[in-house]
Amino acid sequence: MTRADLSKSPRDVAAMFDGVARGYDRTNAVLSVGNAALWRIATVRAVDPQKGERVLDIAAGTGTSSAALAKSGAEVIALDFSPGMVEEGRKRHPDLMFVQGDAEKLPFADGEFDAVTISFGLRNVQHPQVALAEMHRVLKPGGRVVICEFSRPPLGVLRAGYHAYLRHVMPLIAGAASSNPDAYTYLFESIREWPAQPELAQWLREAGFERVGYRNLTFGVVALHRGRTPDSTAH
Incomplete structure (x- = not known):
């Protein structure tokens, strides 16, 4: 596709990420003004992987987040829909297990993972x-x-400034830093259209998760959502 839209056709999304796989991590670091590494640290702490646990990292891309999780000694499976991302990830992290797969049809049995x-x-x-x-x-x-x-971002003034950055500044940076600026145009649009924190929390509850909560990072530009499956030993 020449310009990404919000139809989220699986084939188109996979092809889009294939096209940016090699420079994906570098471009993200630039676009996030260095915050990507901080968000990753916060995510690993929230997952709290333990030695001996099995952890599934979905949309793992080139495996940067998976490698951070694996430092704990947990067994980490890195799954991504894009063949290009999986291929690049295997080159960068030969010690990790990469699986090409669909988040809507995970190729795993029931109850395989701790996180x-x-x-x-x-x-x-x-x-x-x-x-x-x-x-x-x-x-x-x-x-x-x-x-x-x-x-x-919950504050209106911050939200307005953030959307202005997405609309006007990020495309310029992506044009200079990415091999496929159209892919990032899609990403900007998808960020703008994504639901707010309470709605995603409700989706988690509807999926059957308990103890659902979230906390904002970088003034709400990013949010960490958490939940747990029901514990069969609880009464």
């Missing part, structure tokens, strides 16, 4: 609620989910 996480990928899924249900399915009882995603 599931997805960073900046849920809004690129065609049917996010279906993906949340799949995350719930592959988690063990008492398993935890952590979603790091762009969100809406």
Whole structure:
């Protein structure tokens, strides 16, 4: 496709990410003004992976987040829909297990994982609620989910400034830093159209998660959502 839209056709989204795989991490670091690394640290802390646990990292891209999670000693599976991202990830992190797969049809059995996480990928899924249900399915009882995603700054003045940055500044940076600026045009639009924090929290509850909560990072530009599957030992 020549210009990304919000139809989120799985084939088009995969092709879009194939085209930016090699320079993806570098471009993200530039566009986030260095905050991407801080958001990743916060996400790893929220997941709190432990040695011996199995963790699924969905929309793992080139594996930067997966590698950070694996430092704990947990077994981390890096899943991404884009063949280009998976290929690049395997080159960069040969010690990690990469799987090409669809977040809406996870290629795993029920109750396989202690934790599931997805960073900046849920809004690129065609049917996010279906993906949340799949995350719930592959988690063990008492398993935890952590979603790091762009969100809406609650303060109007910050929200207006952020949207101006998305609309006017980011396209210029992406044009200079990315091999496929059209892909980032799609990403900007998807950020703008994504629901606010309370709505995503409600989606988690509807998927069956308990103890759902969220906290804002960088004044709400990004939000960390958390939840747990019901613990079968609870009475």
